[in-house]
Amino acid sequence: MLKSLGILLIFIAIAIFQIPQLAKEKMNKEIVIFSIFMVFTAVIAILKVNDVPIPNPLELIAYTLDPILNLFS
Amino acid sequence: MEEKVRISPFQLSVLTILFTTGTTFLIIPSTMTAETKQDAWVSSILGIIICLGLSYFFIVCGREMGRKNYIQYLEDVYGRLLGKMIGLLYVFFCFNGTAALLSYFGFFTTTQMLTTTPIEVLHILLAILIISVVRAGLEVLARTGELMIIWVFLLLLAMIVFLLPDIQLERLTPSFVASPMNHTKAIINFVAIAGLPLVVFLMIIPKHINRPDLAKWNFIAGTLIGTGAVTVIIVLCILVLGASTTARQLYPSYVLAKTISVFDIIQRIESIMAGIWVISIFFKTAIYFYVSVVGFAQILEVKNYHFLTIPMGMLTVIFSTIIYPNIEFMSHWDAKYWPPYLIIMGFIIPLFTLITDKIKKRFKSKKASNSTS
Amino acid sequence: MKKVIFFILFTIVSIPTLSACWDTREVNDLAIAVALGIDKSEDKGYTVSVQILNPSEVASQTAGGGSGYDTPVTTYTSSGKILFEAIRKLTQQTPRKLYLAHLRIIVIGEEVAKEGIYNAIDFLSRDPELRTDFYIIVSKDSKAEDVLRILTNIEKLPANKLYESLEASSDAWAVTGKVNLNDLLNDIVSEGKQPVLTGIKIKGDPKIGTSPDNVQSIYPKAELVYDGMAAFRNNKLVGWLDEEESKGLNYVKGTVKSTLIVTDMNDGQVGIELLKSSAEIIPHFDVGSTPTIEVKITGEANIGEVNTNLDLLKDHVFSELEKKTNEKIKDNITSAIEKAQKEYKADIFGFGDKIHKEDPKKWEEIKTNWTEIFPTIQVEVKVDIKIRRTGTITNPFHNELSEE
Numbered sequence: 001m002l003k004s005l006g007i008l009l010i011f012i013a014i015a016i017f018q019i020p021q022l023a024k025e026k027m028n029k030e031i032v033i034f035s036i037f038m039v040f041t042a043v044i045a046i047l048k049v050n051d052v053p054i055p056n057p058l059e060l061i062a063y064t065l066d067p068i069l070n071l072f073s
Numbered sequence: 074m075e076e077k078v079r080i081s082p083f084q085l086s087v088l089t090i091l092f093t094t095g096t097t098f099l100i101i102p103s104t105m106t107a108e109t110k111q112d113a114w115v116s117s118i119l120g121i122i123i124c125l126g127l128s129y130f131f132i133v134c135g136r137e138m139g140r141k142n143y144i145q146y147l148e149d150v151y152g153r154l155l156g157k158m159i160g161l162l163y164v165f166f167c168f169n170g171t172a173a174l175l176s177y178f179g180f181f182t183t184t185q186m187l188t189t190t191p192i193e194v195l196h197i198l199l200a201i202l203i204i205s206v207v208r209a210g211l212e213v214l215a216r217t218g219e220l221m222i223i224w225v226f227l228l229l230l231a232m233i234v235f236l237l238p239d240i241q242l243e244r245l246t247p248s249f250v251a252s253p254m255n256h257t258k259a260i261i262n263f264v265a266i267a268g269l270p271l272v273v274f275l276m277i278i279p280k281h282i283n284r285p286d287l288a289k290w291n292f293i294a295g296t297l298i299g300t301g302a303v304t305v306i307i308v309l310c311i312l313v314l315g316a317s318t319t320a321r322q323l324y325p326s327y328v329l330a331k332t333i334s335v336f337d338i339i340q341r342i343e344s345i346m347a348g349i350w351v352i353s354i355f356f357k358t359a360i361y362f363y364v365s366v367v368g369f370a371q372i373l374e375v376k377n378y379h380f381l382t383i384p385m386g387m388l389t390v391i392f393s394t395i396i397y398p399n400i401e402f403m404s405h406w407d408a409k410y411w412p413p414y415l416i417i418m419g420f421i422i423p424l425f426t427l428i429t430d431k432i433k434k435r436f437k438s439k440k441a442s443n444s445t446s
Numbered sequence: 447m448k449k450v451i452f453f454i455l456f457t458i459v460s461i462p463t464l465s466a467c468w469d470t471r472e473v474n475d476l477a478i479a480v481a482l483g484i485d486k487s488e489d490k491g492y493t494v495s496v497q498i499l500n501p502s503e504v505a506s507q508t509a510g511g512g513s514g515y516d517t518p519v520t521t522y523t524s525s526g527k528i529l530f531e532a533i534r535k536l537t538q539q540t541p542r543k544l545y546l547a548h549l550r551i552i553v554i555g556e557e558v559a560k561e562g563i564y565n566a567i568d569f570l571s572r573d574p575e576l577r578t579d580f581y582i583i584v585s586k587d588s589k590a591e592d593v594l595r596i597l598t599n600i601e602k603l604p605a606n607k608l609y610e611s612l613e614a615s616s617d618a619w620a621v622t623g624k625v626n627l628n629d630l631l632n633d634i635v636s637e638g639k640q641p642v643l644t645g646i647k648i649k650g651d652p653k654i655g656t657s658p659d660n661v662q663s664i665y666p667k668a669e670l671v672y673d674g675m676a677a678f679r680n681n682k683l684v685g686w687l688d689e690e691e692s693k694g695l696n697y698v699k700g701t702v703k704s705t706l707i708v709t710d711m712n713d714g715q716v717g718i719e720l721l722k723s724s725a726e727i728i729p730h731f732d733v734g735s736t737p738t739i740e741v742k743i744t745g746e747a748n749i750g751e752v753n754t755n756l757d758l759l760k761d762h763v764f765s766e767l768e769k770k771t772n773e774k775i776k777d778n779i780t781s782a783i784e785k786a787q788k789e790y791k792a793d794i795f796g797f798g799d800k801i802h803k804e805d806p807k808k809w810e811e812i813k814t815n816w817t818e819i820f821p822t823i824q825v826e827v828k829v830d831i832k833i834r835r836t837g838t839i840t841n842p843f844h845n846e847l848s849e850e
Contacts (some may be wrong), residue, residue: 014383017451022380030375037384041391043363048391057169062410069413184576201459244801317635318628331577332628340579341547 003049011042076126079283084215084290087222088360089295090302093124094225095357097267099304099324099350099430102310104266104408108259111244111311115257117304120263121297125295127268127420128438132289134423137430143275144371148431157372163230163319164372165438166418168389168438175199175393178351180400185327186344196393197352203359204386207366208379211281214359221352222338229302233309235333240312265412266400267300269419273364291361292364323400363387476545480519483590484566485555487525487532490556494532495523495591497605498540499548502845517658520601521594529569546573549580550609553646555590558684559676567634567681570627578627581612582678584683587644593646596655596670604612608670612644615672620705620720621692622672637813638798640678642695645672645686650848677785678790680819687782694782697743700725700793706750709770714754718771718833720747727800731808738824739797745777748835752842759840766832774828779827787821797823 005070015038022031080088105113138146144163148156178199179192185194204213251259278292279285306326310319316401319325330346333339366385369379397403483495505796522539526532536544545824553572554563570576594604601607608628608767622644625633633641648668655661655668676683677691687695696702700723723745730738749758751768786794788814798816800807812819 007749011387013451013455017455018380018383025376027376027380030380033373033390034380036158037381041384041388042181044391048394054391054395056398057165057392058173058396058406058410059811061169061414062406065410065413067408093513188574204606243803247806250806314630315627316632321631328578332579 004046007049008042011038011045011049014038075154078211078281078402080212080215080277080281082282082284082287083276084219084296085278085282085288085336086291087218087269087358088129088294089276089292090299091222091225091353092271092274093296093299094268094302094353096354097209097299098175098306098326098351098353099177099181100301100407101263102319102325103322105307106311106316106325107260108255108262110316110320111246111314112249113252113259113306113311114245114258114308114315115249116251116259117263117300119256120260120267121300123260123264123298124268124271124296125293127264128293130420131271131275131423132292134275134280134427135288137427138275138279140279140280142367142371146275146430149431150426160368160372162422163273163418164365164368166414167361167368168385168392169204169396170270171365171389172204172356172360172393172396174361175389176397178354178358179393180397180403181324181327181354181367185324186347191395193390196390198232199355200386200390202355203241203283203362204303204382206359207332207363207386208382210300211277211363214356216318225349225352228346229305232330232346232349233305233332235335235339236309236313238247238335239332240309241315242312244312244315244348245343261412262408263300263303266413267303268296269415271296272419272423273360275423276367321353322370330402331433345400350408350441368375422433447755450690452762456739457501471543471545475542475566475746476542476544477542478548480548480603481551481553481608482546482549482595483553483585483594484529484558485589485591486557489525489527491525491527492532493523493525493591494529494536494592495521496533496536496540496544497521497594498544499603501636507587515522517597519604521591523591529566535821546575547577549576550605551580551612552582553590553608554582554584554643556587557589558564559584559643559678562681562748563678564634564681567627570830573629576627579726580626581609582627582630582643583646583672584624584643586647586673586686586834588652590647592648592652593617593670596648596652596668597658597661598670600659600664604670606657608646611670613673616701617703618646618705620696620702621674621689622695623675623692623699623701634681636796636799637794637803638800638809638816639796640680642675642687642794643678644672645674645676647766649781669674677790677792677794679790684790684792685785687785688808690778691782691785694775694778694780695786695794697723698725698727698782703747703755707771707774709774711762711766711770712756712768714752714756716749716753716770717751717754718747718767719750720745720829720831722746723831727795727797729797729801729804731805736819736823737801737808738826739810740826740828741779741795742781743827743831745828745831746831747771747831749833749837749839755842755845757845758836767833768833771831771833775829775831776827780825783825783827787823787825791821792819793817793820797825 013037018034019031022034044054078158102113134309141149144156144160147159150156150303151159175196179195183190183192197421206217256287274292278288310329313329314325322328327343327347330343333342366378366381369380369385381383478499479496480499483499485493485495487493500516500518500520522536523533524535526535528814529591554566560565593669596604598604598607599612612622612624616624622640625643630641630643633639648655650666650668652668654771660668674689675687675695676684676820677687693705702720702723705720705721707720709716709718722744726742728740728742730740730846752758783795786792793816796814798809802813
């Protein structure tokens, strides 16, 4: 719990640092993208520190490549 | 997104050298000697030739792309939606690449030097560096490269000189006994690790080069020097450690540095020598990360990529601990899936795109000439 | 505001990363091991003895004065089922955690060597703290533990004594072999070459050797002496080579830097100092299916000592001396080869390796039963040593003097 809170704090700090920069240049679309991205990353990070298994992207590649490799072997 | 970022052709060579040598220095001697034993140098020289062909192929692609980067080009050729989807594949590839390299760095440091340091800390440290350099831009990265490459080559030279007394030429015999099958496997490994990842440079050439006409030879020269340095390391490993010992090591070139002992004075310098690998891994990771961020920004069509670096970097750090859960998975995945994956990403897709583009252009010009007549 | 946040963030990140790292180990927290001994324990495991440096004693130049004599090293012993367990268990006895990066020498007990050294080697090459620049030797007729308990003169550290005298005896007398971990591993995995390790013996009473008395008297009551070499087949010790045979082995391996050959001449002796030598192993395949091996030794020598009436400047004397030297070397080599072929059936010379290098196809055919083929192969030894100079004088001065 403490870990999750710490991560949340770090993410908020980064948002406070980044969002005003974007707002100054009136990049509204970018702010939305940034926020979605940050929330997504924060969720993954919190899942990770709480030892929730996260799918491995390499497994995904392996899964898609397997049928192709089977053709050759 | 339309930033005027320009690096010089020389800086391009520097980045190419650092990119090809990256993790290759550390891991390739053992994968090569595992296949072709003391003949590994033969297969790596053949590998260099293929790598040079590949870099020429990328230059050809670059020429077709004109002033666009690779993802813009994909959108051009395949249309907006399909182009973006293929572009996303490349972003995914570079993202995985960054995470995997962080992981490589972590595994290497925790195995050989800082054995009790939590691996996440090492990932975070390297990631902070990479995020800050990518935020600063490609020009900064290229200029840092110019400074650091001197150190890489000085240390490399020092290593070669210090190891001269330990060289036993007879370790190369019997020569030319490896079967063509083993040679093929070794060459595929070599090209997949050193040559094919150069596809990410399509995001940099020719768009971000100030003299695109010179970029061609600089890029090819960079590839030659980088792969050549790797070959030198492979030969050195065989000459000093012997093929079977090299094949059994996880990081043979580090063991190489460990064996340095000149007159009992210059010895135990492997931590300094580790600079070679740390510097080149840093640049390889930074280029991967730069391409993934810029590519993603391109796909989202945002004004600049800088604000994406922090969230993307954090995501990379998280995935760097997931991507290779252990060494066994790492060696299995790298041996089985990495070469075909890279052949698809680094050769088949660019080639297919190039052909499609040529056909489309010819078709268009025919149409144009038809309508005028 | 922005700057403040950035500053705080930067500080937060810096504090854990820059202040200290997880792996700092200060010198005064380390127990620096300089020698490691591996023995069998009673319950099928290993007993490990470690010689640990006593830094204050090594640093002080005036040992023995004032406060009395402390031993420069301390040897701890512990046992476990596997090597690593035994080493970790040592922390129960040692005052600090063991640091293995400065190992100079590893002594393998004879019993362990006879049972096989695979297990020991695995740990030694896997642990990242260990380097590969230490030498490996085998204790003869005693336990490795006892070897590491002998105090030595002049070189205060017994481990250093072992290291230095191995180098000296290998360079100047050529009856020992310097084998480090990489060499040993290469020999073990090679199918056409068997490893050899130098043997170490305790001369004198090992009990007295452990106390400072041993180094405080003018002649040591117990000493560590290198004695012959141990031949291995695969990973098991199969037998010992004596001094002459070890020399013969070193000639064939081409590791002889310098040595002395004593030849009989006119009821006296002449000492020939070999200055350099090189060996060539040439396999011949023509006759039948089993190859024959030709060993060619060439080298240069000086006359080092003359114990008899001899006119060195007469032209046939040199050629006669050369002939006798050649015969002596040939004797050494043949006795070593005979022992390896007949008694130990272990290809310690690397003939198989040479065949592999010369004719890989032929080697593929014979490599599976090389152990059976090796004892039957014909080995032809050719020695050609050239004597060049006579030292600083020509004829011995006692030529003109009468015996009385």
